[in-house]
Each structure stands twice: as structure tokens, then as C-alpha cells.
Amino acid sequence: MRVAFAGTPEFAAVALRAILAAGFPVPLVLTQPDRPAGRGQKPVMSPVKAVAQEHGIPVHQPEKLRDPATHAPLIEAAPDVLVVAAYGLILPSAVLGIPKHGCVNIHASLLPRWRGAAPIQRAIEAGDKETGITIMQMDAGLDTGPLLLAESVKIGADETAGSLHDKLASLGGRLIVEALRCFDTLTPTPQPAEGVTYAAKIDKAEGMIDWTRPAVEIERKMRAFDPFPGCSAQLHDTTLKLWRAELAPGQGAPGEILAVAPSGIVVACGDGALKLTELQKPGGRRLPAADFLRGFPLAAGERFSSPGNS
CATH class of the missing domain: 3.40.50.170 (Formyl transferase, N-terminal domain)
Structure with a gap:
């Protein structure tokens, strides 16, 4: 042949x-x-x-x-x-x-x-x-x-x-x-x-997280878009890349940070919550939550924006 x-x-x-x-x-x-x-x-x-x-x-x-x-x-x-x-x-x-x-x-x-x-x-x-x-x-x-x-x-x-x-x-x-x-x-x-x-072909815009969606759905999307194009979320005026997360207990307004610890940042979703365990700030590297927080401190009560709550 x-x-x-x-x-x-x-x-x-x-x-x-x-x-x-x-x-x-x-x-x-x-x-x-x-x-x-x-x-x-x-x-x-x-x-x-x-x-x-x-x-x-x-x-x-x-x-x-x-x-x-x-x-x-x-x-x-x-x-x-x-x-x-x-x-x-x-x-x-x-x-x-x-x-x-x-x-x-x-x-x-x-x-x-x-x-x-x-x-x-x-x-x-x-x-x-x-x-x-x-x-x-x-x-x-x-x-x-x-x-x-x-x-x-x-x-x-x-x-x-x-x-x-x-x-x-x-x-x-x-x-x-x-x-x-x-x-x-x-x-x-x-x-x-x-x-x-x-x-369908992946559109980069799909990577922006809609926190009104269920936690299980967002977690799957983060894995599906790793390594390209990655998932992103807007916090105040900064766009962060979110690479890894796991399902976590908790509820609140979609995008609200419920808890911050070295093991991860718990964020409320439309159904359930996610603990973010690997993140990246603009110009930085992918980092475990503990290392990320040392250079980019976060606090409970802050809120990531979603298409409906910007």
C-alpha cells in the first residue's frame, strides 16, 4: 500500500x-x-x-x-x-x-x-x-x-x-x-x-464562564477547554484564567466567592459550588491556589461577573 x-x-x-x-x-x-x-x-x-x-x-x-x-x-x-x-x-x-x-x-x-x-x-x-x-x-x-x-x-x-x-x-x-x-x-x-x-469548532468566547450554570457543567467545560482555549472569569477589572476545579458544597449568588483557603477558592454557581484549585493571572503562569493567592489575594464576598451580573 x-x-x-x-x-x-x-x-x-x-x-x-x-x-x-x-x-x-x-x-x-x-x-x-x-x-x-x-x-x-x-x-x-x-x-x-x-x-x-x-x-x-x-x-x-x-x-x-x-x-x-x-x-x-x-x-x-x-x-x-x-x-x-x-x-x-x-x-x-x-x-x-x-x-x-x-x-x-x-x-x-x-x-x-x-x-x-x-x-x-x-x-x-x-x-x-x-x-x-x-x-x-x-x-x-x-x-x-x-x-x-x-x-x-x-x-x-x-x-x-x-x-x-x-x-x-x-x-x-x-x-x-x-x-x-x-x-x-x-x-x-x-x-x-x-x-x-x-x-462545533471551539470559539474562544465560549471560554468565558457563566456562573449561573450548574457547577458540574462549569467543571466539565474547564476540563474540556484545557489546554485550549482555557476558561476565563472576570473579577472587577481583571480577567483570570481558571484551569482546575472540583465540586464543593455551598450556595450563594452566582459568581460569589464563598470561601478562600490555600486548598482553593469556593465560588457559588447556579446550582452548587466549585472550588478553584488552579488559576492564572494576566501575564502569569498556571498556579495552584495557594501560590496564586500569595500574589493575588481574594476574599469571601467578592464576586466574579457573569453575562447577566456584570
């Missing part, structure tokens, strides 16, 4: 490394163009491009794939299959038809649940007990193609998007190699019509 590969972030790079380690020839890698990053805003290559360069694999970085001229490198590479993982560009039907056996996607959910851009974060945010990796044959729809392989993983009670990402990236690498090795024996299975949900 000649395996062309399309992907961009570290999730995809893990899969590409696994495919290469398994000995599959990779004639071409597609990845997004280098993007400005860091304080200097210098162009930075994607993790997938870095892996390709380490192995001397030709790289193609079109802005879009609508222009037929951008398809030439893939046509010339003549792959048996194109493996796609978190590429970030839509593949037109013309591209889907170039590889001999079509295109196969590594998706970070148990399809048809959480089709779309942010399946890892949305699964945690929704309180799902498990998720997984699905290997599917791609069609023209959004994550709607037939299923080839799937395996589930449990979502831990303290799981963050970062920790779950790493589990699923590793599983994705293992499953895609398994799928490629037994490709001729796999039976594509249409996705069921029931249980379809969509994982």
Missing part, C-alpha cells in the same frame, strides 16, 4: 509516525501552509510537516484544494490510499477519487456521535463516559462515510482535552496501521441514522 497522508497538528503527526514505523511507503504528505506563531509571528511549520521533513517525504501545502491545479502532486504520487487526520481543509470529490482505494479518515470520536471539528472537547463538555477512534471511508459529507474500524476509550473523571487527545492520538496511530494492514478484508458499514451529534 502506497499511503499518501494529509494532516496538520500533533494528533495527525502521531498517526504519520505510526504509518512510517509500520513500513508503509509514503510518497506525499499534504499539510496546511506554515502559519505565523509566537511573539515574533514567524512562520512555523506544522507538526506533520516536521515529521515529513525528518523522513525526506515531499510536502504539498495548498491554501485550498478547490483549484484542480493543486491536485497535481497527489495525482503524480499515485497513492493506493490517502489517510486523512485533522487536516483542516475540505477535500473536494475530485480529490477523494484520486487514490486507488479512496480516502480514509482517523476521527477522534465514536461516529456518528461528534461529527465535526472538536470531538474531543465536546465529548468531555457533554459529560460522555467514553469516546474513541473511528477509522472511516471518506465521502463528500462531513464525517458521514462508512465505518471501517472503531475502538473506545473511557473518559476519566479528571480527564482534560489535553490528556484525552494524547490517548486518542496514540490509539489513532495504532488503529490506522491495523486498518491498512488488513484493508482488503475490511467491510465498510454505513453509519447508523440514530445518535448523530455535531462537534
